[in-house]
Amino acid sequence: SSSQVMSQALRAKVMSAEDAAALVEPGSHVGMSGFTGSGYPKAVPLALARRIEAAHARGEPFRIGVWTGASTAPELDGALARADGIDLRLPYQSDPATRQRINAGSIDYIDLHLSHVAQFVWFGFLGHLDVAVIECAGILPDGRLIPSTSIGNNKTWLDLADRVIIEVNSWMNPALLGMHDIYYGTRLPPHRKPIPIVAPGDRIGETTYRCNPDKVIAVVETHAPDRNTSFAAPDDVSGAIAGHILEFFEHEVKQGRLPRNLLPLQSGVGNVANAVMAGLDDGPFPHLTAYTEVLQDGMLNLIRSGRMDLASATALSLSSEAAIEFNREIEFLRDRIVLRPQEISNHPEVIRRLGVIAMNGMIEADIYGNVNSTHVRGSSIMNGIGGSGDFARNAYLSIFMTPSTAKNGTISCIVPMVTHVDHTEHDVQILVTERGLADLRGLSPKQRARIIIEKTAHPRFQPALLDYFERACRDSAGKHTPHLLDESFRLLRPE
Numbered sequence: 001s002s003s004q005v006m007s008q009a010l011r012a013k014v015m016s017a018e019d020a021a022a023l024v025e026p027g028s029h030v031g032m033s034g035f036t037g038s039g040y041p042k043a044v045p046l047a048l049a050r051r052i053e054a055a056h057a058r059g060e061p062f063r064i065g066v067w068t069g070a071s072t073a074p075e076l077d078g079a080l081a082r083a084d085g086i087d088l089r090l091p092y093q094s095d096p097a098t099r100q101r102i103n104a105g106s107i108d109y110i111d112l113h114l115s116h117v118a119q120f121v122w123f124g125f126l127g128h129l130d131v132a133v134i135e136c137a138g139i140l141p142d143g144r145l146i147p148s149t150s151i152g153n154n155k156t157w158l159d160l161a162d163r164v165i166i167e168v169n170s171w172m173n174p175a176l177l178g179m180h181d182i183y184y185g186t187r188l189p190p191h192r193k194p195i196p197i198v199a200p201g202d203r204i205g206e207t208t209y210r211c212n213p214d215k216v217i218a219v220v221e222t223h224a225p226d227r228n229t230s231f232a233a234p235d236d237v238s239g240a241i242a243g244h245i246l247e248f249f250e251h252e253v254k255q256g257r258l259p260r261n262l263l264p265l266q267s268g269v270g271n272v273a274n275a276v277m278a279g280l281d282d283g284p285f286p287h288l289t290a291y292t293e294v295l296q297d298g299m300l301n302l303i304r305s306g307r308m309d310l311a312s313a314t315a316l317s318l319s320s321e322a323a324i325e326f327n328r329e330i331e332f333l334r335d336r337i338v339l340r341p342q343e344i345s346n347h348p349e350v351i352r353r354l355g356v357i358a359m360n361g362m363i364e365a366d367i368y369g370n371v372n373s374t375h376v377r378g379s380s381i382m383n384g385i386g387g388s389g390d391f392a393r394n395a396y397l398s399i400f401m402t403p404s405t406a407k408n409g410t411i412s413c414i415v416p417m418v419t420h421v422d423h424t425e426h427d428v429q430i431l432v433t434e435r436g437l438a439d440l441r442g443l444s445p446k447q448r449a450r451i452i453i454e455k456t457a458h459p460r461f462q463p464a465l466l467d468y469f470e471r472a473c474r475d476s477a478g479k480h481t482p483h484l485l486d487e488s489f490r491l492l493r494p495e
């Protein structure tokens with residue numbers, strides 16, 4: 001309904017998605033909203049994909065650069081990739097059609113730390129932003145925009161794009177107004193000031209986006225839910241990983257290295273992260289908080305049950321059932337959830353100050369603790385580094401977790417040498433699989449190798465890993481991080 005477009009001036013710019021898409025030129029850099037399947041534009045990218053397909057059918061070239069917050073949905077990445085409409089994509093994606101084209105070599109992809117993206121555009125490192133396409137929950141009479149279910153880089157896209165297309169999604173609850181915290185204090189070096197967040201729930205900004213109405217070239221009305229992620233019920237493997245982490249937390253509380261309510265939690269994407277949150281709901285830790293990037297079902301349930309006092313994030317990533325509960329309980333949740341720009345949700349300064357406990361998934365780790373979060377066999381991208389590096393390097397505790405094997409047990413996720421490094425041994429303190437937890441703090445490389453093989457590797461792969469390590473200790477020229485380079489990747493080739 002048009003009631004969510006309350007500005008007279010902007011109401012005059014309402015048009016169809018097709019008419020709006022016709023205003024995007026070939027070769028444009030387009031900054032879109034969207035983060036882990038929420039808050040992405042639902043109509044204009046689809047219309048743009050149809051326009052691109054028609055141009056290609058006439059033999060005309062038409063591709064664009066797509067910049068987002070993080071992953072979007074089939075209606076955005078999927079449609080544009082299938083139309084062969086993307087020449088460059090950044091920073092994080094998880095769409096199968098996009099991934100296939102990146103790995104086939106037809107889409108260029110730049111995988112950036114999520115906290116870096118906005119500032120790199122302000123610095124001028126990524127070129128000029130031509131158009132912003134931003135989903136909102138409404139437009140206030142004075143032209144300010146009510147954000148929807150993710151913030152991502154929207155503030156920067158609205159500030160820096162020459163032209164702005166706004167999608168107003170009436171499926172979004174207007175009662176979202178007040179949940180967001182849009183910080184307008186960022187500056188370019190050397191004029192920067194401290195980010196004044198000293199507790200996860202601190203509000204330092206405005207509840208709406210500023211938007212110069214003269215730049216708005218189209219307003220498109222939609223009515224559609226987010227992609228909605230479905231989560232598997234915690235299985236034995238994710239349940240075991242969660243169990244090891246909870247036991248570790250209890251130990252750290254006993255040792256006096258963590259307070260009883262722990263420290264602000266960051267929890268990554270996927271089923272394992274969700275299962276850890278579910279485990280915390282039954283655990284002994286009261287008054288939890290989160291300073292995280294994505295708020296999934298497990299964390300929402302912690303807030304609803306009263307186990308977690310509040311959470312700061314940049315996006316929701318909920319199942320369709322949880323999205324309905326979120327809407328029903330929005331008045332209660334608005335005081336307990338703060339959504340921020342991703343440069344603030346993932347800000348190294350704040351993560352370091354708050355002492356965040358970072359928990360992220362991985363593809364594989366090596367026996368010395370280097371972690372690969374992004375590549376399969378060194379050359380194919382899975383998703384991207386996302387925010388895992390922002391949190392891992394600056395966290396109080398940096399935890400990485402994975403099942404000990406992949407692909408029905410045929411591949412070991414603990415290997416002699418990772419085929420791609422996202423998180424170096426210096427940024428990794430704890431590794432966890434369903435087999436156990438390896439606490440690497442204060443250990444040298446060779447000490448780490450023994451613990452990682454013993455505690456986290458699958459028994460089927462332990463003998464080969466131990467044999468590699470022991471022969472490396474004997475035959476490697478350097479005895480600090482012993483390797484046998486001609487066979488480091490042999491475990492990747494199952495016999």
Ligand code: 0RQ
Pocket residue numbers: 036070071092114267268269270271272273293294360361362363364373374376377382383384385386387388403406407411412413
């Ligand atoms: O592929 O579904 O085709 O079989 O990788 O693996 O086990 O389902 O685990 O969903 O937790 O994802 C690292 C990808 C893990 C994710 C990663 C294959 C496996 C499967 C997924 P199939 P699982 P998850 C903040 C934090 C980077 C971003 C990040 C990720 C698929 O956690 O993208 O941390 N992280 N952000 O089969 C070959 C191996 C494999 C393997 C797994 N060793 N070899 N394939 N797979 N291990 C949030 C954001 O930044 C937005």
